[in-house]
Amino acid sequence: MRPDSALSVSKERRRAVVLLSGGLDSATAAAIAKERGFDLLALSFLYGQRHAIEIEAAKRVGAFLGVTRHVFQTIDLRAFGGSALTGDVAVPKATDLSAIGREIPVTYVPARNTIFLSFALAYAEVTDTRDIFIGVNAIDYSGYPDCQPEFIGAFETLARLATKAGAEGASFTIHTPLSAMSKADIIREGLRLGVDYSLTHSCYDPADDGTACGACDSCLLRRQGFAEAGASDPLSYADLPNR
């Protein structure tokens, strides 16, 4: 094999680190990475959520997408406190959907995406990977500062300065394919790519058996997204058990 040939193979089958939460967005972002020709190195977190069930969903989604490797990191954000998703605050229900995105919700977890991307960067550097996919969305979640393009750009700058690979001239790309998409657009794109959304789980406050509440911001956005996309949500909800 000539070096050129090996290089061209490696260009064709690049690797990307994909952050997989088990939710609808990250599953779609990972499916997009796969369609773009990347082999997927999945990374998921257990971070003291109320919904460790999300991890089971992440495993299912990873297996469905045929990821090359799936690393799970357990981190304890509860040690710092301060968010509904880590146990200190009640999850808000039946919010006026039009209000979502206008302010930073209590479900904001301090520095979460910074921590997630930092681990993704370590994973990428160790595996000689330069591409990272994260399913952040700057529209439906415009209230979260760490979902905005400016944040992502600042992280790319940091990644170059933070690493041995960067010091040697490499740069890292943080792909945010969902950034400018509505929830309905995301669902349409995922369905086009064959994503099985019955494997995903989005609820902030599921019942013990995993049934989605149907009323938290995440459930409301998901249901509205499926309705707008003209598609049927394969999930059962507490208020709609027979779907």
Place this chain on the structure above:
Amino acid sequence: MRPDSALSVSKERRRAVVLLSGGLDSATAAAIAKERGFDLLALSFLYGQRHAIEIEAAKRVGAFLGVTRHVFQTIDLRAFGGSALTGDVAVPKATDLSAIGREIPVTYVPARNTIFLSFALAYAEVTDTRDIFIGVNAIDYSGYPDCQPEFIGAFETLARLATKAGAEGASFTIHTPLSAMSKADIIREGLRLGVDYSLTHSCYDPADDGTACGACDSCLLRRQGFAEAGASDPLSYADLPNR
């Protein structure tokens, strides 16, 4: 109490998150933070080092400095592999000291300081703290990209964009008081502040009983630093047990 008065008290006794590894540098950086009037919120990591003994040192140093709170985070950098400090590579010994800093050593842990600062940022945001101290040194460890001023500056930018506090106008300061100091300068400053260096531990490759090897880069820099500072290192070393 008038609000103004409460504000002035809070200005006088500000809080700072200090990263404490149990080593000489971070103990000195934390002592400097304390001298500057900060109450200390300590943060230490167990990250699959060979030397979990460092955590015991961090506890001792935290208690010695009278930290308000000490949070320990266990993270698994071994899941990604790739560094002497996480178990994959032999720790180099008896390096030519003049070579340290000229290239990135194998003891470099990918994205380590990025991960550490990300957790520190979460801790800071939750506790309404705007100051973070990290004992990085851009001289003796000039080979590590994530010890350089450019990296620290990029992280400050990221921190503002990453957080609810930043979106509301706050900025975070990453203090690196040791950045431009030689090891001897650091030791002189620590001794001036009364740091008990017998509590610290710096070795990359200690014996099972905790005795420092005396020959790894970290031991060599420490010993040279004490010699240059004209001070006696209170640690025992494997090759100098009766010190």
